[in-house]
Amino acid sequence: MDAPFAKMNGIGNEITVLDLRAAPWRLDADRARRIAADPATAFEQLMTIEPPKTPGTDAFMHIFNTDGSLSGACGNGTRCVGLVLARESGQRDFLLETSAGLLPVMADDADHITVDMGRPRFGWAEIPLAEPFADTRAIELQIGPIDAPILHSPSVVNVGNPHAIFWVEDVDAFDLGRIGPMLENHPIFPERANISLAQVTGPASVKVRVWERGAGLTRACGSAACAVAVAAARTGRTGRSVAVTLPGGTLSILWRDDDHVMMTGAAAFEHEGRLGFGEDGALRLEHASVGADA
Numbered sequence: 001m002d003a004p005f006a007k008m009n010g011i012g013n014e015i016t017v018l019d020l021r022a023a024p025w026r027l028d029a030d031r032a033r034r035i036a037a038d039p040a041t042a043f044e045q046l047m048t049i050e051p052p053k054t055p056g057t058d059a060f061m062h063i064f065n066t067d068g069s070l071s072g073a074c075g076n077g078t079r080c081v082g083l084v085l086a087r088e089s090g091q092r093d094f095l096l097e098t099s100a101g102l103l104p105v106m107a108d109d110a111d112h113i114t115v116d117m118g119r120p121r122f123g124w125a126e127i128p129l130a131e132p133f134a135d136t137r138a139i140e141l142q143i144g145p146i147d148a149p150i151l152h153s154p155s156v157v158n159v160g161n162p163h164a165i166f167w168v169e170d171v172d173a174f175d176l177g178r179i180g181p182m183l184e185n186h187p188i189f190p191e192r193a194n195i196s197l198a199q200v201t202g203p204a205s206v207k208v209r210v211w212e213r214g215a216g217l218t219r220a221c222g223s224a225a226c227a228v229a230v231a232a233a234r235t236g237r238t239g240r241s242v243a244v245t246l247p248g249g250t251l252s253i254l255w256r257d258d259d260h261v262m263m264t265g266a267a268a269f270e271h272e273g274r275l276g277f278g279e280d281g282a283l284r285l286e287h288a289s290v291g292a293d294a
């Protein structure tokens with residue numbers, strides 16, 4: 001039985017939303033990689049919509065990266081799922097669940113979808129790091145020559161997934177496509193990490209480029225925007241309300257006094273269809289519409 005999918009993006013972060021609520025099958029890493037390999041359904045993250053597991057929630061989501069690995073958080077993808085549910089139900093408020101916890105979503109319109117990304121975690125074992133660090137605002141990690149490192153002393157934080165943030169003067173001065181994989185897979189990160197370059201451009205603004213764990217260079221990463229905003233405030237670089245500009249657009253991040261991180265931004269439909277898998281495991285695609293609007 002085929003399931004409906006929507007090819008979407010969250011300010012340029014390529015997202016495929018797969019609605020498995022009525023499907024008798026589930027996704028695994030191999031199937032996710034097959035979906036990622038087809039240009040019609042290619043994604044940086046695939047968000048499944050599945051029946052709720054916890055009473056009071058609207059849906060459970062699994063989040064797959066391009067390489068088939070799983071993540072606990074995807075801010076841009078969560079906004080996309082919020083837009084799908086809002087279009088289908090005409091409602092605004094949803095409570096979604098991932099392996100990392102509960103995510104309240106408020107979908108005002110396609111340009112203003114807010115996700116409560118929960119509380120950031122800073123303990124070295126929570127990120128996780130391979131060895132203890134008392135202060136995760138700047139950990140001992142560098143690449144390049146020992147006396148003239150290219151990048152060093154990242155802030156680290158977990159916002160449902162692990163992030164390392166390197167503070168730089170110019171995010172465009174680095175070959176992130178070359179450096180990213182080395183840092184993502186550095187032994188200090190036993191579960192790998194999402195790698196951001198962050199350039200503070202004002203007391204309430206930061207420019208960011210991201211290398212995503214399991215997906216690579218991206219035009220946007222919502223959880224990275226949250227991680228950067230929290231780390232910037234925690235290290236005194238900005239206040240707690242920050243506009244984070246990525247190559248694909250800008251997200252508004254507010255680290256509230258109750259410790260919750262609120263992310264607001266846009267999501268957009270690209271095209272929709274149905275997909276399933278043959279007995280030989282091959283991906284079966286049926287396109288319903290191209291260029292559908294929210």
Ligand SMILES: N[C@@H](CCC[C@H](N)C(=O)O)C(=O)O
Nearest residue numbers: 071074075076161221222223
């Ligand atoms: N693009 C996402 C985050 C993607 C998840 C990441 N690659 C991971 O493995 O943690 C976002 O918008 O947050």
